[in-house]
Amino acid sequence: xxxxxxxxxxPCLLPDEVYQSSAQAILNFNNSGVSILSxxxxxxxxxxxxxxxxxxxLELLGLQxxxxxxxxxxxxxxxxxxxxxxxxxxTKAGYINTGNWSLKAIEQAKIFGQAxxxxxxxxxxxxxxxxxxxxxxxxxxxxFTSNNTIHGTxxxxxxxxxxxxxxxxxxxIYSRVxxxxxxxxxxxxxxxNIGAAGLxxxxxxxxxxxxxxxxxxxxxxxxxxxxxxxxxxxANVFGVYTCFLNxxxxxxxxxxxxxxxxxxxxxxLLYETIDCLDFVHGTAEEKNRSKMxxxxxxxxxxxxxxxxxxxxxxNIVNIKGHRTVGGYRASxxxxxxxxxxxxxxxxxxxxxxxV
Ligand code: PLP
Numbered sequence: 370x371x372x373x374x375x376x377x378x379x380p381c382l383l384p385d386e387v388y389q390s391s392a393q394a395i396l397n398f399n400n401s402g403v404s405i406l407s408x409x410x411x412x413x414x415x416x417x418x419x420x421x422x423x424x425x426x427l428e429l430l431g432l433q434x435x436x437x438x439x440x441x442x443x444x445x446x447x448x449x450x451x452x453x454x455x456x457x458x459x460t461k462a463g464y465i466n467t468g469n470w471s472l473k474a475i476e477q478a479k480i481f482g483q484a485x486x487x488x489x490x491x492x493x494x495x496x497x498x499x500x501x502x503x504x505x506x507x508x509x510x511x512x513f514t515s516n517n518t519i520h521g522t523x524x525x526x527x528x529x530x531x532x533x534x535x536x537x538x539x540x541x542i543y544s545r546v547x548x549x550x551x552x553x554x555x556x557x558x559x560x561x562n563i564g565a566a567g568l569x570x571x572x573x574x575x576x577x578x579x580x581x582x583x584x585x586x587x588x589x590x591x592x593x594x595x596x597x598x599x600x601x602x603x604a605n606v607f608g609v610y611t612c613f614l615n616x617x618x619x620x621x622x623x624x625x626x627x628x629x630x631x632x633x634x635x636x637x638l639l640y641e642t643i644d645c646l647d648f649v650h651g652t653a654e655e656k657n658r659s660k661m662x663x664x665x666x667x668x669x670x671x672x673x674x675x676x677x678x679x680x681x682x683x684n685i686v687n688i689k690g691h692r693t694v695g696g697y698r699a700s701x702x703x704x705x706x707x708x709x710x711x712x713x714x715x716x717x718x719x720x721x722x723x724v
Contacts, residue, residue: 374709377687378518378662379540380560381702387614391565394610410604418613419599425616426563426570429625430542430549440571440591440599441609446470446539446558449569450477453512453535453554454484455589459581463487463508465528468495468517469693470537478512481583487511494694495520497654504530509580510553516541518561519691521664521698522657527551533577541661542570543619544703545629553577561661562619562703564612568605619703628703635701635710636660642714648672648724649717652696666696675723679716688713 375382394405399414408415423439442448450473454462458481464471466489478484485508488499495517504511510533516523518540527548528534539557549555554573560566571591578592587593587601594601622628640658643649643665649672652664667673676697680688690696699713 371684374683374685374705374712375687376685376699376701376705376709376713378691378698378700379558379702380566381562381700382704383564383611383615384618384704387564387611387618387704390614391607391611395607405607405610408606410600410606415604415606415609416600419604419609422609422613422616423599425620426612427572429616429619430555430572431546431625432549432572435550436574436576437572438575438595440573440594441559441604441612442569442571442594442599443567443605444569445560445567446537446556446569447473449537449556449571450474451480452571452589452591453510453556454478454481455583455585456578456591457510457533457535457554457581458482458484459509461485461508463504463511463532465489465499465511465513466491467498467514467522467524468520469691470518470539471512471514474512474514474537482509490522495522496652496657498522498524498657504528504532506531508532510535510577512537514539515547516544516659516661518662518700519698520694521651521653521659521662523659523661525657541659543616543625543628544632544661546625559608559612562615564615565608568608568612570612615704631707632660632701632703635705635707636663638707638710638714639663639699639701642717646717646721648720652690652694661701663699663701664690664694664696665699666690669724672720672724675720676716679719683712683716685709685713685716 398405426439427433461483475484488502512535514537533553535554542557543562556571559568690698
């Protein structure tokens with residue numbers, strides 16, 4: 370089969386060896402004659418995998434031995450929009466509003482208390498990251514979304530605050546070196562740079578818990594999940610296994626430092642190509658451009674058809690922009706090769722000869 374260049378925003382491309390080992394495990398897990406879909410979540414084999422995955426997830430963020438724990442929970446990042454305020458919001462939290470996902474998080478927080486918008490880029494359809502704003506003291510926590518998957522913007526620096534800091538890192542976790550130890554709780558839907566959809570990874574410092582007086586149902590309670598070592602109930606065994614394989618792959622590549630170098634090359638090639646052509650433009654402000662989700666549009670709408678046809682010929686798939694932004698979005702997650710970005714850059718350059 371010809372190589373397909375899959376720029377999907379999520380669930381995203383995973384490395385071939387993750388697909389192969391996952392498929393093998395479904396057929397015959399570790400030569401046991403049993404499928405991974407049919408082993409017990411309390412079996413020794415699975416507990417070893419879960420523990421190793423929790424350990425790698427911290428190590429790759431540079432958070433091992435720094436008082437953090439990792440949980441693999443069900444429900445995806447949207448469940449954490451709810452779990453975070455359930456566990457941390459007593460009176461008032463601060464949110465930086467940089468896109469649709471931040472907005473969804475804010476809506477959930479409002480169920481539990483005040484969600485004060487500290488800064489917003491909504492005035493320009495979230496095409497930039499606000500800087501230059503004050504963060505008051507004595508908030509229950511401050512929440513930001515490090516990478517805005519839909520709009521293609523990314524925080525370059527971690528917001529400075531003495532409050533508890535929470536980050537939705539769903540779409541750029543493990544893509545770059547970030548001072549994660551400045552953040553108290555990180556969460557991410559695993560379907561971008563971690564594994565197969567359906568889980569969220571939550572990395573947190575236990576000491577931030579226990580300050581609200583509310584009764585927290587067990588499934589929503591981070592403390593309960595910590596007490597049970599991320600096995601409060603039947604785990605998503607296969608989902609965790611895909612995370613295990615993918616994080617192992619990432620370690621083999623040289624970890625986040627090494628993958629960041631490749632990600633920088635991919636983003637530079639694409640943005641330089643866009644900037645050299647006068648008929649296509651980046652959607653986000655240059656200094657806030659995301660290295661994971663590059664959003665762009667053609668000056669004349671009739672060019673879309675030409676681009677679509679060229680993409681089809683070049684086996685480029687899943688590159689349409691989100692409906693709220695329009696245009697196109699090339700997602701450049703860890704497993705996407707530089708070769709795929711070269712194919713896309715060639716297609717854009719070919720358009721020069723046509724338009
Ligand atoms: N936050 C961000 C930044 C996302 O990109 C997404 C999904 O793409 C979500 C949250 C929601 O994740 P989930 O679908 O796992 O609930």
